[in-house]
Amino acid sequence: MILYLLLVTLPVLLVFIFSKQKRLEKKTLIPPGPPGLPFIGNLLQFDTASPHLYLWQLARKYGPFMSLKLGSVPVLVVSSAKMAKEVLKTHDLTFSSRPEFLGLQKLSYNGLDAAFAPYGESWREIRKICVLHLLSNKQVQSFTPIREDEVFRMTYKDIGFGEFKS
Numbered sequence: 468m469i470l471y472l473l474l475v476t477l478p479v480l481l482v483f484i485f486s487k488q489k490r491l492e493k494k495t496l497i498p499p500g501p502p503g504l505p506f507i508g509n510l511l512q513f514d515t516a517s518p519h520l521y522l523w524q525l526a527r528k529y530g531p532f533m534s535l536k537l538g539s540v541p542v543l544v545v546s547s548a549k550m551a552k553e554v555l556k557t558h559d560l561t562f563s564s565r566p567e568f569l570g571l572q573k574l575s576y577n578g579l580d581a582a583f584a585p586y587g588e589s590w591r592e593i594r595k596i597c598v599l600h601l602l603s604n605k606q607v608q609s610f611t612p613i614r615e616d617e618v619f620r621m622t623y624k625d626i627g628f629g630e631f632k633s
Contacts, residue, residue, distance in 0.1 A: 482506075498543065500534035501525060508536030522546060540566070560586075 486505040503509040513535075514521035522544060525533055531547035532554075543562075545551045554562060564586040567578065575583040581597055584590040600606065 497534045497541070498532045499529045500536075500544075501529070503536045506539065508538055508540075510537055513537070 482505045501509055501512060504511065512521075523546070525535075525544070526546035531545065531550040533544050533546070535542045535544060543554075545554050565583060567585070571583050572578050578584055579589060579593075581593045584593055
């Protein structure tokens with residue numbers, strides 16, 4: 468029984484110590500924030516009933532620019548208008564891209580589709596094609612009968628007449 472308890476607690480303790488050590492090494496690179504637990508970060512501390520009050524309390528303690536870890540995702544929180552302007556205007560290219568996820572890479576042609584492409588030259592080209600060709604006024608108007616038919620079908624089904632047969 469003691470061996471089993473030791474086998475369970477030892478890896479957890481090692482992970483906790485390793486993550487604390489890693490956090491101390493990176494402390495100068497990231498803004499201050501509340502310490503989190505391994506693997507789940509600050510998720511247990513985060514108040515889902517009133518997140519605005521929780522973030523306000525954190526901003527009073529750590530300042531207008533702080534970091535949280537929600538699960539394995541690092542999150543930067545900006546809580547003042549001055550800092551938001553700094554982030555969104557001055558450092559916009561740094562924060563403008565999307566995070567990379569392995570699953571999305573596999574589903575989105577290595578991140579090169581319109582929805583999940585990282586910000587850059589390829590994303591601008593994809594966006595230009597979508598706006599000029601796929602979402603042009605002529606193209607949108609050509610799908611009007613299909614959209615009207617789908618709205619009619621959804622409305623007919625919601626009223627309670629069952630499946631519409633054409």
